[in-house]
Every structure is written in structure tokens, then in C-alpha cells.
Amino acid sequence: MKKETIHPAKYLTGGLEMPGDKSISHRYAMLAGLAEGVSELRHFSAAADCHSTLRCMSALGAEVKIAKNLVRVTGRGPRGLKSSWRALDAGNSGTTMRLLAGILAGQEFSSRLTGDESLQKRPMRRVIAPLREMGADIRGRDDNFAPLEIRGAKLKAIDFKMPMASAQVKSAVLLAGLFAEGETIVTEPARTRDHTELALEVFGAPVEKHGRTIRVHGLGLGNGTGKLSAKSLEVPGDLSSAVFFIAAASLLPDSNISIHNVGLNPTRTAILDLFVSMGASIQMLGLKGTQGEIIGDLAVKGASLKGGVIAGEQIPLVIDELPMLAALGPYSEEGIEIRDAAELRVKESDRIAALAENLRRMGATVQERPDGLKVEGRRAGKLRGAEIEPRGDHRIAMAFAVAALGAEGLTVIRDSECARVSFPDFYKELERLAER
Numbered sequence: 001m002k003k004e005t006i007h008p009a010k011y012l013t014g015g016l017e018m019p020g021d022k023s024i025s026h027r028y029a030m031l032a033g034l035a036e037g038v039s040e041l042r043h044f045s046a047a048a049d050c051h052s053t054l055r056c057m058s059a060l061g062a063e064v065k066i067a068k069n070l071v072r073v074t075g076r077g078p079r080g081l082k083s084s085w086r087a088l089d090a091g092n093s094g095t096t097m098r099l100l101a102g103i104l105a106g107q108e109f110s111s112r113l114t115g116d117e118s119l120q121k122r123p124m125r126r127v128i129a130p131l132r133e134m135g136a137d138i139r140g141r142d143d144n145f146a147p148l149e150i151r152g153a154k155l156k157a158i159d160f161k162m163p164m165a166s167a168q169v170k171s172a173v174l175l176a177g178l179f180a181e182g183e184t185i186v187t188e189p190a191r192t193r194d195h196t197e198l199a200l201e202v203f204g205a206p207v208e209k210h211g212r213t214i215r216v217h218g219l220g221l222g223n224g225t226g227k228l229s230a231k232s233l234e235v236p237g238d239l240s241s242a243v244f245f246i247a248a249a250s251l252l253p254d255s256n257i258s259i260h261n262v263g264l265n266p267t268r269t270a271i272l273d274l275f276v277s278m279g280a281s282i283q284m285l286g287l288k289g290t291q292g293e294i295i296g297d298l299a300v301k302g303a304s305l306k307g308g309v310i311a312g313e314q315i316p317l318v319i320d321e322l323p324m325l326a327a328l329g330p331y332s333e334e335g336i337e338i339r340d341a342a343e344l345r346v347k348e349s350d351r352i353a354a355l356a357e358n359l360r361r362m363g364a365t366v367q368e369r370p371d372g373l374k375v376e377g378r379r380a381g382k383l384r385g386a387e388i389e390p391r392g393d394h395r396i397a398m399a400f401a402v403a404a405l406g407a408e409g410l411t412v413i414r415d416s417e418c419a420r421v422s423f424p425d426f427y428k429e430l431e432r433l434a435e436r
């Protein structure tokens with residue numbers, strides 16, 4: 001297993017680009033596979049997760065050609081996918097498994113959907129239940145875990161009031177809705193990322209949004225055109241990846257970096273508001289719209305972070321950013337407290353436990369709770385370098401590589417390659433920008 005050694009840094013300086021947004025890349029790849037004709041997806045994510053989605057779409061009959069970050073997908077039309085003789089492998093990617101389950105539920109064939117050890121431990125009942133209500137026959141281990149056997153069926157539309165705020169669950173039902181008879185309605189209890197709704201519209205699906213309710217017509221009926229059209233699209237840079245660099249620049253006072261072409265969709269930018277409310281210096285520049293999404297540059301300078309409490313409706317909007325925020329706790333004045341985030345326990349790892357363990361290894365004072373954690377601020381003492389065990393979780397590895405920049409002494413990230421799941425060049429880019 002590869003290890004990465006992180007030395008403390010004085011500051012970060014320079015400019016960089018992020019890989020294409022992971023959430024958007026998954027959705028474009030799936031919809032391009034369901035569209036008729038050749039879609040061109042530029043700046044497609046380099047993340048291993050999105051390449052799992054491409055492999056699944058290819059196994060289902062879409063033609064996928066990859067030239068660096070340009071991906072061409074020849075779609076087979078909404079009724080043109082074919083069954084895969086081997087199990088579809090979502091790797092480490094919850095988004096691949098949950099969204100694809102929605103698509104497979106509406107096919108006229110059966111599929112087996114599996115993933116790595118971590119993904120096989122993550123709850124799938126949240127998508128199995130509504131897809132079953134729509135008429136699909138889905139079986140999983142203990143009725144909750146992959147591998148999933150999905151016997152597609154003629155689906156019926158449902159009016160689904162989501163019991164939890166999850167973009168993946170919302171998306172699974174909306175994608176299944178494309179294959180249902182009638183109008184599928186999904187209402188979310190709190191706002192979550194809306195990339196599926198935007199992408200459906202771009203590819204020509206009949207979708208409408210009012211507040212927290214989204215309606216999609218089955219492609220066979222209603223006012224739908226009956227098909228999706230191939231598109232030429234640019235994927236914005238991944239804001240969730242940019243957050244590691246925003247955090248690194250913020251924690252080292254003399255830093256000055258710019259991050260170009262980042263996705264700034266309002267359902268993702270709560271993290272920037274949160275950083276700014278804690279005292280970070282972040283400027284958004286050159287905003288422009290691109291097929292429903294927004295792209296811009298971020299200029300970030302070092303600052304003194306106040307810290308604070310993150311809870312309630314804020315949680316789903318910053319869910320992927322919580323590991324980085326928690327790991328910044330010891331560098332903040334008041335510390336960081338995270339509440340109402342039990343969902344973190346069923347991400348790529350039990351992130352609450354992984355954060356508490358590794359923060360303690362670096363000498364932080366941490367209280368672990370069922371739904372979050374409280375990390376003491378600067379007064380509790382400076383962090384010291386340590387061996388970090390990321391538990392195979394990309395965001396834990398990256399969060400501690402950043403925390404290591406401000407610590408005393410060297411930090412070693414074990415199994416550092418797990419960062420490839422979302423950001424293959426992460427350590428190289430961090431090293432390039434760090435001044436010592």
C-alpha cells in the first residue's frame with residue numbers, strides 16, 4: 001500500500017484547475033447513454049468513481065470513448081440499453097449504484113449491481129423502497145445491501161415524499177420516472193444538489209421544479225418528446241475537491257491561490273458561505289452560466305478562522321465537506337462542532353469515527369457523538385504530525401493531508417491512493433502549491 005508523507009508548509013501560492021465535477025459527470029454519462037446519438041463530455045471527471053459509471057454504461061451497450069478528459073458517449077436511446085452478462089461494478093461509488101438502480105428498474109431486463117467492500121456495506125434500502133413502489137423487483141442482501149438483483153419492469157409513477165434529504169435517492173426516483181407511466185413527483189424535505197434536474201432538462205427530458213418538488217414525465221407518455229438528445233457539454237470543476245485547497249490556503253496565513261473554472265451551482269456553494277462566515281477570504285470571479293450550471297474562479301487568501309457549529313438543514317448542503325471542516329477544527333479559534341450528521345457514518349467510511357480517531361492521533365481534543373463530533377480549537381494545542389489511517393476513504397485522506405500542512409513534524413497518510421476515487425492528482429497539486 002502506498003504512503004504519502006506530508007511536510008508542514010509556510011503557505012500555498014499559485015493557480016490550479018480541479019478535475020471535472022464528480023456528481024455532474026455521473027449524471028451526464030448516464031443520460032448520454034440513454035440519449036440518441038453522440039454526446040461529447042469535455043472536462044469529464046478523472047475520478048475513479050465516474051469511470052465506474054462509464055464502465056457500467058458501456059457494459060449496458062453505450063459506446064464510450066475516452067481521450068484524457070474528453071469523453072464521447074454514443075447513446076442507445078432510452079429503450080436501447082441491453083442487459084450485461086456480467087455484474088455491473090460500481091466500485092466505491094454510491095452515486096453510481098443508487099442512480100443506476102433507478103435506470104435499471106425501468107429496463108426490460110434483469111441486472112446485477114455490485115461494488116467494493118465499502119459500497120457493499122452502505123445502505124441501499126433508501127432506493128430499493130421507492131423503486132419497488134414503482135413496480136421494480138429488487139433484491140439485496142438483508143434487503144438493504146449490494147449486490148442488488150434488479151428485475152426491471154413496467155414502472156408506474158409515484159408521488160414520493162422523501163423521508164431523508166439525499167440527492168442520490170431523489171435522482172434514482174427521477175431517473176426511474178423517465179421509464180414510468182405518468183408523472184413522477186418527488187418532494188425533498190430539505191434542499192439537496194439539483195444536478196439531476198438540470199441535466200434532465202439539458203438532455204430534453206420533461207422535468208419541472210417548484211420549490212422542493214420536482215416532476216418528471218415518463219418518456220413514453222404525457223407531454224414528453226419520447227427521447228433524449230445527445231449533447232455537447234462542459235463539466236465544471238469540482239467544488240468539493242476545491243474545498244481541500246480552500247481549506248489549505250485558509251489555514252496558512254500568507255497563502256494566495258486561485259482555482260479556475262469551478263462549479264458554483266447554488267445547491268453546492270453553502271460551503272463557501274460557511275467558510276466566509278468563519279472569516280475565510282474567498283472571492284468569486286468571472287461567473288458564467290453553462291447549460292444550467294454556473295462556473296467561476298475562486299481567489300482564496302490565508303485567514304484566521306473562527307470555527308462554529310454546523311447543524312440542521314445546513315448538513316445535506318455541505319455533507320461531503322464535513323471531513324475537511326472537522327479537520328480544520330484545531331486551527332480555528334472556537335473549534336468546530338458538527339451535529340445532525342449521523343449520515344456521515346454510512347459514507348465511504350464511518351467518517352465520524354475516522355475523523356475522531358485521526359484527529360486524536362494528531363493530538364486534537366475531540367468528543368465523538370452518534371450524530372457528529374466536537375473538535376476543540378487552537379487553545380487545545382497545536383497539532384503534531386502522525387500516521388493517518390484513512391480507512392480507504394478519499395475525503396479522510398485528503399482532509400488530513402491538508403491538516404498536516406499546519407502541524408508540527410511529518411504526517412504519513414497510509415493507503416494514500418484512495419484519493420484517486422475523486423482526485424487522482426491531489427497530492428501532486430498540493431505539493432506544487434505548497435511553499436516551505
Ligand code: S3P
Pocket residue numbers: 022023024095165166167168169171193319320
Ligand atoms: C451525491 C450526493 C450525496 C453526496 C455524494 C454525491 C450525488 O450523497 O454525499 O458524494 O452526486 O448525488 P447523498 O445523496 O446520499 O447525501
